[in-house]
Amino acid sequence: MSYSLRPVTPDQLDNLVDFAKTIYANTDPNKYPEFRISGDIDDTVRLSKFFNAFILPSKFNDYNIRQAYAVYDSNGVIQAAVGVRRWNNLPSWSVSWMLSPSIGVRFIPLFRQCMVELCKIHEAAGMNEFYVTYPTSREAAYSKIMLPFRERYYSFVECTLPARQLSPYALIHSLMGSALHPHEMNLRRYILRRENTSAPSEGGTAIKRINNK
Amino acid sequence: MNNTEKNHLHYWYNSDRANIWRQDELDTTSMSIGQCLRPTMSLRAELMRNARCISKDFPDLTIFLSGGLDSEMALKSFLHAGITPKLATVRFPNDDNMYDIGPMMTMLDRMGLPYTIIDFDPTKFFNSGKWMDMAVKYQSYTFYQQMLLKIAEDYAAPMITIDEVELEKQTSMNWETGEYMYEWIFLKKEDQDGVWRRFNDKSGIPALNNFYTYSPESMLAFLQIPTVDDLINDRIPGKLTWTSSKMQIYSNLGYDFRKRPKWNGVENYMHLWDAVNYNINSTGLQFTPRGYTVNAIELKQNLINGIETICHIA
Numbered sequence: 001m002s003y004s005l006r007p008v009t010p011d012q013l014d015n016l017v018d019f020a021k022t023i024y025a026n027t028d029p030n031k032y033p034e035f036r037i038s039g040d041i042d043d044t045v046r047l048s049k050f051f052n053a054f055i056l057p058s059k060f061n062d063y064n065i066r067q068a069y070a071v072y073d074s075n076g077v078i079q080a081a082v083g084v085r086r087w088n089n090l091p092s093w094s095v096s097w098m099l100s101p102s103i104g105v106r107f108i109p110l111f112r113q114c115m116v117e118l119c120k121i122h123e124a125a126g127m128n129e130f131y132v133t134y135p136t137s138r139e140a141a142y143s144k145i146m147l148p149f150r151e152r153y154y155s156f157v158e159c160t161l162p163a164r165q166l167s168p169y170a171l172i173h174s175l176m177g178s179a180l181h182p183h184e185m186n187l188r189r190y191i192l193r194r195e196n197t198s199a200p201s202e203g204g205t206a207i208k209r210i211n212n213k
Numbered sequence: 214m215n216n217t218e219k220n221h222l223h224y225w226y227n228s229d230r231a232n233i234w235r236q237d238e239l240d241t242t243s244m245s246i247g248q249c250l251r252p253t254m255s256l257r258a259e260l261m262r263n264a265r266c267i268s269k270d271f272p273d274l275t276i277f278l279s280g281g282l283d284s285e286m287a288l289k290s291f292l293h294a295g296i297t298p299k300l301a302t303v304r305f306p307n308d309d310n311m312y313d314i315g316p317m318m319t320m321l322d323r324m325g326l327p328y329t330i331i332d333f334d335p336t337k338f339f340n341s342g343k344w345m346d347m348a349v350k351y352q353s354y355t356f357y358q359q360m361l362l363k364i365a366e367d368y369a370a371p372m373i374t375i376d377e378v379e380l381e382k383q384t385s386m387n388w389e390t391g392e393y394m395y396e397w398i399f400l401k402k403e404d405q406d407g408v409w410r411r412f413n414d415k416s417g418i419p420a421l422n423n424f425y426t427y428s429p430e431s432m433l434a435f436l437q438i439p440t441v442d443d444l445i446n447d448r449i450p451g452k453l454t455w456t457s458s459k460m461q462i463y464s465n466l467g468y469d470f471r472k473r474p475k476w477n478g479v480e481n482y483m484h485l486w487d488a489v490n491y492n493i494n495s496t497g498l499q500f501t502p503r504g505y506t507v508n509a510i511e512l513k514q515n516l517i518n519g520i521e522t523i524c525h526i527a
């Protein structure tokens with residue numbers, strides 16, 4: 001099965017909210033922290049406000065600094081939705097959220113294809129670094145699912161944030177959704193391998209500079 | 214209350230034009246700049262007109278003078294319009310801002326204009342935690358505005374702090390394609406005009422913040438000054454803001470003024486400014502402050518063509 005990504009448009013907000021509600025209805029409510037999305041009590045209003053930030057029309061300044069994409073299968077059926085955030089302090093982006101009813105082995109190819117497409121979009125835009133956050137307990141699973149990306153990207157865990165602690169670094173705090181997570185969280189960085197990104201001494205071999213002076 | 218002529222400068226959150234209070238981090242926000250409704254005069258004439266209009270609405274108005282060129286030119290506009298307003302300035306302990314307000318006080322003495330000195334201790338204000346009250350009460354992010362809000366609360370009478378037509382060179386980016394461009398923009402920060410509208414709403418005290426931007430016509434007159442036109446069309450190399458061209462621009466008004474370095478007046482309290490910036494989230498004000506930006510050339514064209522400009526911020 002192949003998958004393709006298409007930006008979600010403002011007129012699809014209600015569909016996106018319904019899709020999210022269906023997925024959350026089948027998820028353990030204790031799985032996620034309380035994100036400071038809004039003070040609204042009503043779920044529909046709260047979710048609408050959140051997803052709206054990812055599908056703003058182009059009349060807004062920086063309208064696509066956040067962007068939601070729908071992931072379609074080859075039959076044109078939506079299989080997932082993903083939201084990305086672009087960062088204005090470095091040419092980089094991050095996966096903000098992903099919604100999919102698929103689990104287990106069905107989820108792996110979908111997720112990988114989605115990430116391939118997102119990398120393509122952002123590399124073309126000159127953004128050669130991205131960040132993913134996830135519970136530390138899921139490290140093995142994340143490493144495995146993202147294994148193919150290591151051929152093109154350097155990858156390492158930048159930091160592990162203990163449960164119920166906030167990072168003192170503003171960027172990391174933002175990447176964690178500005179939320180207090182109930183479990184230990186990893187922040188993993190992916191940096192595109194390019195020419196001149198390897199140190200001359202990489203691998204322990206120092207390269208002696210020839211100086212004629 | 215009219216903050217500007219026909220409230221042409223207006224700020225709101227989400228899609229409700231009446232909503233001036235931010236509720237969530239992800240609230241969108243917008244600014245409108247009204248359309249010109251009559252032929253534009255020279256900047257000098259427009260500013261004198263602004264002075265007359267503001268004084269008509271608020272006859273008992275006090276101008277808060279900072280010591281900077283913006284407020285001095287505003288004062289001279291009032292005086293040349295035949296209006297002698299009440300004047301006030303804020304003095305910090307140990308002459309900590311005397312380098313800024315001192316020359317202005319000397320000027321006022323020489324002109325024979327009476328003024329009120331309001332003594333205010335920024336350190337005491339910070340240590341008391343009252344800056345947090347101001348931050349939360351009026352959704353204000355910076356120490357400077359929090360101090361002014363406290364002073365305005367205590368003053369409890371019609372007053373105006375003087376703004377500017379702030380111009381900066383910034384990048385605009387299409388995050389999907391990576392295409393970007395540098396452009397000159399007209400900038401208003403969420404912490405500036407909006408906070409005074411919230412102050413009016415909550416306290417009922419008429420406190421204004423718009424003099425140079427009081428009418429669309431005065432904004433256009435400003436943008437039509439040759440130096441400003443050179444700036445926004447990138448004909449003056451190396452400029453990133455309008456600040457270093459301020460004296461040249463204001464010289465178009467034809468008023469005598471003392472050449473001076475640029476101060477913000479709180480140079481001796483930057484540690485407190487930084488501390489507020491660092492601790493602002495602990496107040497419960499969990500929002501990232503934003504700036505309203507409009508391409509300056511586009512704004513000028515809209516003003517010339519009598520079109521309202523609306524800026525939407527993600």
